[in-house]
Amino acid sequence: MGIKSSPSGVGGIQFKFSQASTTVYFDASFTQLGSLADKKNTIIVTDENIFAAHTAKLKGWKTIVLKAGEEYKVQATADDIIHQLIQLEADRKTTLVGMGGGVITDITGYVASVYMRGIAFGFIPTSLLAMADASIGGKNGIDAGVYKNMVGIIRQPNFLLYDVNLLKSLPDAEWQNGFAEIIKHASIKDAAMFSLLEKNDLGTFQKNKKLIAALVERNARIKIKVVQNDEFEKGERKLLNYGHTLGHALENQYQLSHGHAVSIGMAYAAEISRQLTGFTQTERLVKVIHQYGLPAFTKFDKEKVFAVLKMDKKRERKDISYILLEKIGKGVIKSIPLKQLEIIINKFKVPLVGTGI
């Protein structure tokens, strides 16, 4: 199937970044945490759903349990974690471990980066999205109002522990969210993986532990490599925002799941690509998006969404860095004047005229 079997194991693989290294334990088990971090000096941050699903596993570990949901990825939750850390007498020798989806890893990494000016932290991603994408790359942060990830910091975790057994209890909707990022990686970087996705569907991956572990590792390695090349997002790393510019603007205006927002964002970015780079494979992309249960083109309030979009972190004065496709497997960064983008977006019609969709 084109996926190399994992060469990893108990030992972990060290990936170097500009200021720190992350040791990644692919295809590992939660129980290994005991050998990575001692219970006395470790605090696990998780949410009430994960805690309920894994109470037995978490026995004996100090935990901070948050309410579940993106709406809690805000400063008030960070304040609450800090308050609990003080009560638990956490100090500079303490390691924080974020166990959960992207919300948990983002906020845990953020708090660990600022508590006592920075303590050690690691992640145990429990969702497909966090495994394939969100837990990797050191972007930690919170939302501010409707602005996603407006506040944060780039700092790499000390370790990443992958246990695909944790996906067992993951709802289908969450699998779909994960596949939005996997389709993104394939679209911008890996045409062979895109073909692999075309040949399979959600069910195949859900049923086959080996297949999903290999897919997770393949995606993690794509993302790690991009981040290693450009940790502070001066160039190549921007590619990972494919589908995310419009996606983020939609996400908080419409309370969409991240996966749905990104898949819609990818579809529209493909349409913008058609106009600006001559991209011709929108139909193929939309077919895969639907194959993994995700939405493509949908109506939205263009004015409201554009008002948020123009505050995107990728804006620089009058232009915005937008990620487009030249072909499947090759993303490009294009600086588009906001005025031009506004005109293109205002002309969007569903169904899109001339795309065959």
Place this chain on the structure above:
Amino acid sequence: MGIKSSPSGVGGIQFKFSQASTTVYFDASFTQLGSLADKKNTIIVTDENIFAAHTAKLKGWKTIVLKAGEEYKVQATADDIIHQLIQLEADRKTTLVGMGGGVITDITGYVASVYMRGIAFGFIPTSLLAMADASIGGKNGIDAGVYKNMVGIIRQPNFLLYDVNLLKSLPDAEWQNGFAEIIKHASIKDAAMFSLLEKNDLGTFQKNKKLIAALVERNARIKIKVVQNDEFEKGERKLLNYGHTLGHALENQYQLSHGHAVSIGMAYAAEISRQLTGFTQTERLVKVIHQYGLPAFTKFDKEKVFAVLKMDKKRERKDISYILLEKIGKGVIKSIPLKQLEIIINKFKVPLVGTGI
């Protein structure tokens, strides 16, 4: 007087740190800011006192004006600044300039480090304390409850602009606060500067612009050098905490000024030094402390203060790194078991028996 005249000027001197450089403009003027940062892409963060004192100078600059005082160095103020930055459409090309005392530079640096995952920032210190100490070294952050600087990040400012004319309107109490840190630098690192302080007093420095500019530069260079050697406080930088361990614990329990808290902290640290390193110059230190209008030994609630002190960031499990003096001009880092420290503190009496004070 042993102080070299400043070799600096309009050009600025670049000091390299591990991850970034700071350009320092010693003995400069506020008006130079125009050549360092363009008005369109710059936002000055200041407090209402500084704003009132320098309204004319600030004309034409975008400003965020905060309430004055350490009690506002909290997350709620950071949230407020972030909210205003969004409203001002600040983006990754924006430079934040903190113009004020340590509270302003600390919180400005902190917000600049996390807004959009980090934007450029510079400082224009307006108090002696900020000039000689607080604005240097990249420690940015906020307080959490009674715990000072519990949340923050180490990141160096892009520039530091020194204009001693800004000290003109500084109240005497603030001059004293600044001298607490200057006495600290002299005590741990510079016996010659200690002698210089002994030979002069507050009035001499307040009256002589050249003398104070040179003293500010001498102190800034001491601190910069220590930070360059040990930016992330694994060793030498801890020396700068002389007087601050007990000082911080006192400061928020008793609403003391930072300078008063530190001078009391230095006096007691000298007494602890007498017991643990054989330090014999406590009287000389206390004399200089009083010479600059600062308090030395005072009574405090030992139990309450120790409860805060043991949560100090320099605690590591059962021990705490305490900064002591071997002699004037030579500070040392000593790891003291918390239990032992508690016993020593509980035996403190005012006036101190056997110290001649």
